[in-house]
């Protein structure tokens with residue numbers, strides 16, 4: 646809203662001739678509101694249910710998402726928070742088009758990409774092979790993966806040392822010799838990638854800490870290509886502060902490229918740092934939609950005291 650004081654303080658600087666009569670401000674003191682950025686995802690009364698065996702030979706319906714409505718716009722980073730089993734991952738999968746809705750609709754603009762590599766990555770395969778697998782799962786072509794492989798690995802930080810992010814403070818030396826990119830190229834990604842022996846990327850994914858595999862997953866999705874709608878599930882939950890900063894920068898870049906980012910994370914710091922808006926789901930229902938700080942604070946209050954915000 647325009648500040649009346651501010652409007653009047655402009656008048657003394659106006660030329661005397663103009664000051665004598667009714668003044669016409671050179672610019673409108675209350676310019677028309679800028680048009681809202683274009684919607685990228687519109688969820689309209691979305692219900693999603695699973696059918697699961699009831700153990701008695703019949704089936705039981707699990708109503709995971711109940712009548713959720715929201716509009717996401719270009720340039721937004723939206724956190725999804727809520728208790729375990731509240732429907733966050735289900736909603737994310739539905740936005741990605743991987744989970745049918747029972748009723749209601751989800752319209753998406755452009756091409757949504759879920760960090761769907763959770764399902765696709767395989768514990769017995771090396772990190773390097775999982776980069777390829779994850780890239781394919783993200784819809785990249787073979788040549789796109791080859792072209793971006795080094796970026797993905799660099800972003801993950803896995804060749805720099807396991808739990809160090811070397812953005813700001815290079816460690817004295819990595820825990821294992823870094824893979825020689827030239828050697829890896831000689832080995833080629835097709836048909837058999839070959840990370841240097843001893844590199845974390847040569848080890849099976851199941852030997853990674855949860856933080857390491859989270860980094861790899863995030864690196865695959867975030868580096869893969871620019872997305873109109875990027876959906877990230879828990880990727881930032883386990884990264885250390887420096888990795889989170891790097892991730893946040895990347896999310897900012899994606900937003901600057903006019904995409905929309907959805908992030909599911911139990912770590913509220915990640916939501917606060919990364920998102921400007923948050924949706925709070927509880928037992929499948931959208932409890933609150935608003936500025937990330939406010940929604941996280943209300944959710945934290947709820948988890949402490951059971952208090953819920955006034956219904957919308």
Ligand SMILES: Nc1ncnc2c1ncn2[C@@H]1O[C@H](COP(=O)(O)OP(=O)(O)OP(=O)(O)O)[C@@H](O)[C@H]1O
Nearest residue numbers: 695697707709727728729730731732733734735736
């Ligand atoms: N494939 C499935 N088959 C049957 N029920 C499912 C399936 N996936 C999720 N559910 C159920 O749907 C509900 C919502 O689950 P969902 O994983 O979406 O919640 P969430 O908020 O992401 O949980 P968390 O925070 O624990 O990851 C839960 O009751 C869950 O048990």
